[in-house]
Amino acid sequence: MPVKSELLYEGKAKRVYRTGDPDRYLVEFKDDATAFDGLKKGTIARKGEINARLSALFFQVLSRRGVPTHFIEQTGPRELLVRAVEIIPVEVVARNIAAGSLAKRLGLAEGTPLKRPVLEFYYKSDALHDPMINNYHIAALELATDTQIKEMESYAWKVNELLTEFLQPADLVLVDFKLEFGLFHGHVLLADEISPDTCRFWDGTSGEKLDKDRFRRDLGGVEDAYEEVLSRVEKLLQ
Amino acid sequence: MPVKSELLYEGKAKRVYRTGDPDRYLVEFKDDATAFDGLKKGTIARKGEINARLSALFFQVLSRRGVPTHFIEQTGPRELLVRAVEIIPVEVVARNIAAGSLAKRLGLAEGTPLKRPVLEFYYKSDALHDPMINNYHIAALELATDTQIKEMESYAWKVNELLTEFLQPADLVLVDFKLEFGLFHGHVLLADEISPDTCRFWDGTSGEKLDKDRFRRDLGGVEDAYEEVLSRVEKLLQ
Ligand SMILES: Nc1ncnc2c1ncn2[C@@H]1O[C@H](COP(=O)(O)OP(=O)(O)O)[C@@H](O)[C@H]1O
Ligand SMILES: Nc1ncnc2c1ncn2[C@@H]1O[C@H](COP(=O)(O)OP(=O)(O)O)[C@@H](O)[C@H]1O
Ligand SMILES: [Mg+2]
Ligand SMILES: [Mg+2]
Structure with missing residues (x-):
């Protein structure tokens, strides 16, 4: 398993962590939701898990059909291992x-x-x-x-x-x-x-x-x- | 001289008139000025004449160098004869x-x-x-x-x-x-x-x-x- 190291960036919907490998990041999907340029804030239950899973599935579908993506593998219910871009x-x-x-x-x-x-x-x-x-x-x-x-x-x-x-x-x-x-x-x-x-x-x-x-x-x-x-x-x- | 016929359109800065020829319009340049989506209004003395003259000169320069323009000729101090487009x-x-x-x-x-x-x-x-x-x-x-x-x-x-x-x-x-x-x-x-x-x-x-x-x-x-x-x-x- 890749090691979650330093938090690199926390955005509105995700956290990006370094790993032991400089070419790989871990992305953690949060339940936080924002809209209208950050003016509206809230939480959507289970959003982090659902969006991590859906992203993993969509990225797999796309990679298989020739679109190069950052996705490597899903490493937790709300966590994806990706290429550090x-x-x-x-x-x-x-x-x-x-x-x-x-x-x-x-x-x-x-x-x-x-x-x-x-x-x-x-x-x-x-x-x-x-x-x-x-x-x-x-x-x-x-x-x-x-x-x-x-x-x-x-x-x-x-x-x-x-x-x-x-x-x-x-x-x-x-x-x-x-x-x-x-x-x-x-x-x-x-x-x-x-x-x-x-x-x-x-x-x-x-x-x-x-x-x-x-x-x-x-x-x-x-x-x-x-x-x-x-x-x-x-x-x-x- | 082309005959100024029916006023076809009055915009913020110009009036467009039909002529006897359906392929030609007369454009009359006004001194009216507007800005900020029409919120600011005013008049600029001599603007109509200056803009008609400058447009005529620029269009001539451009036509001669291969850009097709609507300009035909200047027919008055603030009036251009143009192709009806x-x-x-x-x-x-x-x-x-x-x-x-x-x-x-x-x-x-x-x-x-x-x-x-x-x-x-x-x-x-x-x-x-x-x-x-x-x-x-x-x-x-x-x-x-x-x-x-x-x-x-x-x-x-x-x-x-x-x-x-x-x-x-x-x-x-x-x-x-x-x-x-x-x-x-x-x-x-x-x-x-x-x-x-x-x-x-x-x-x-x-x-x-x-x-x-x-x-x-x-x-x-x-x-x-x-x-x-x-x-x-x-x-x-x-
Ligand atoms: N593979 C990646 N490598 C580096 N950064 C990424 C990668 N994938 C997404 N990001 C960036 O990580 C951040 C994800 O967090 P997010 O909460 O969506 O941020 P934001 O609030 O900026 O939209 C975004 O800035 C996104 O551009
Ligand atoms: N050769 C032309 N034939 C037909 N319409 C023209 C021609 N040249 C300019 N126009 C149009 O005439 C109007 C000129 O008036 P103007 O006061 O600038 O209008 P606006 O307020 O719409 O910008 C504009 O709508 C412009 O697109
Ligand atoms: Mg984002
Ligand atoms: Mg205009």
């Missing part, structure tokens, strides 16, 4: 259906299918409130090279295709999601997490929201929604 | 130095030269407050085709190169500017205006602002700044 401070958001900030930005009713899927970049900076940026801003700020931008774009599209298809038999619609990438010995890897905190999942039949929007918008049934996504994904993999 | 509702902004909203967005001090010039798209929609968008949003909303987006990008870069070079002997630094394009019988043309209302011009020696920021930020000497730009540009063309 230098996070590229750019959040990559892919969207299939208008929801959240996109619906507001473009004046579309939430739920409007997009005629073409959308990819967006946000500058991961709490101080600047994660502003939307484009590839030129990324280049001007030297946040990533042109090649790295292209790789992130193409991995994000691949994740969108693969997860959309993977989730379809579970009657889960992948509305949108946020990815983070990192550099591992010069290579771009998919990092961070993939969970109801970072994706919008809607029930394909009822349209019910099964993700963090239940917390953001006080819709109730938050824990049940997270559990439901996990149980459907686990069934897919049986 | 269907405006693509996307504002294209090019930037060489951080200023205004970009400085704020990226947390850069105003005046920081960008390591790479930046191009941005904004959705021209008063109701939505002109949100920043990217090429995927444009495609999803069908605001322009992929080819049209590429053409707007490449014309914007060309305008940036040409005007930067053109203004250099007048000791005017082209900090950033906003362009609008339109469709004329299926072809993309540069339209609207190019003036101190839509560009940031800084004096190359003193750094003094010679553009609408003097109005936005109550710096005084607004009219003088507009006159100064016109007189320097006219000298360049003598």
Whole structure:
């Protein structure tokens, strides 16, 4: 078992620990939830475990289908062993259906299918409130090279295709999601997490929201929604 | 002389009139100035004349160097005859130095030269407050085709190169500017205006602002700044 050493970083949803191996970190998923740029705070029971498990499963599905990820193995109920990467401070958001900030930005009713899927970049900076940026801003700020931008774009599209298809038999619609990438010995890897905190999942039949929007918008049934996504994904993999 | 017929559209800075020819409009430049999404209103003496003249001169410079524009001829002190286009509702902004909203967005001090010039798209929609968008949003909303987006990008870069070079002997630094394009019988043309209302011009020696920021930020000497730009540009063309 890898040894949990110094706490490197505590974020809003996870703790990152060094291990004996400088190339590997342990990520511990917390039950803490925040929204609206940190203004709303709360706890979602069992979220840490569910998001760790879902991330592990999604990363495995993606690695097997050719997307390089930071995931090595799950080492505890809420703990993943991952490759230690230098996070590229750019959040990559892919969207299939208008929801959240996109619906507001473009004046579309939430739920409007997009005629073409959308990819967006946000500058991961709490101080600047994660502003939307484009590839030129990324280049001007030297946040990533042109090649790295292209790789992130193409991995994000691949994740969108693969997860959309993977989730379809579970009657889960992948509305949108946020990815983070990192550099591992010069290579771009998919990092961070993939969970109801970072994706919008809607029930394909009822349209019910099964993700963090239940917390953001006080819709109730938050824990049940997270559990439901996990149980459907686990069934897919049986 | 073309006949000024029905007023087609009155905007914040100009009036657009039909003429006897359905392919041609007359654009009348007003002295009215607005800023901050219409919250700040005022008048800038002689602005209509200066911006009409400067636009005419800039459009001529650009057409001669291969950028197709809507400009036909100047028909009065504040009036241009132009090709009647269907405006693509996307504002294209090019930037060489951080200023205004970009400085704020990226947390850069105003005046920081960008390591790479930046191009941005904004959705021209008063109701939505002109949100920043990217090429995927444009495609999803069908605001322009992929080819049209590429053409707007490449014309914007060309305008940036040409005007930067053109203004250099007048000791005017082209900090950033906003362009609008339109469709004329299926072809993309540069339209609207190019003036101190839509560009940031800084004096190359003193750094003094010679553009609408003097109005936005109550710096005084607004009219003088507009006159100064016109007189320097006219000298360049003598
Ligand atoms: N494999 C990895 N190596 C290094 N850092 C990572 C890795 N995966 C995720 N991270 C980073 O660890 C932090 C995870 O904690 P989180 O609570 O999500 O933080 P934040 O509040 O910044 O979103 C994030 O900053 C994320 O970018
Ligand atoms: N050649 C043209 N044909 C048709 N419309 C034009 C042309 N050039 C500019 N326009 C449009 O005319 C209007 C000009 O008025 P303006 O006061 O700048 O409007 P706004 O308040 O919308 O910015 C703008 O909507 C602009 O897009
Ligand atoms: Mg995070
Ligand atoms: Mg205008």
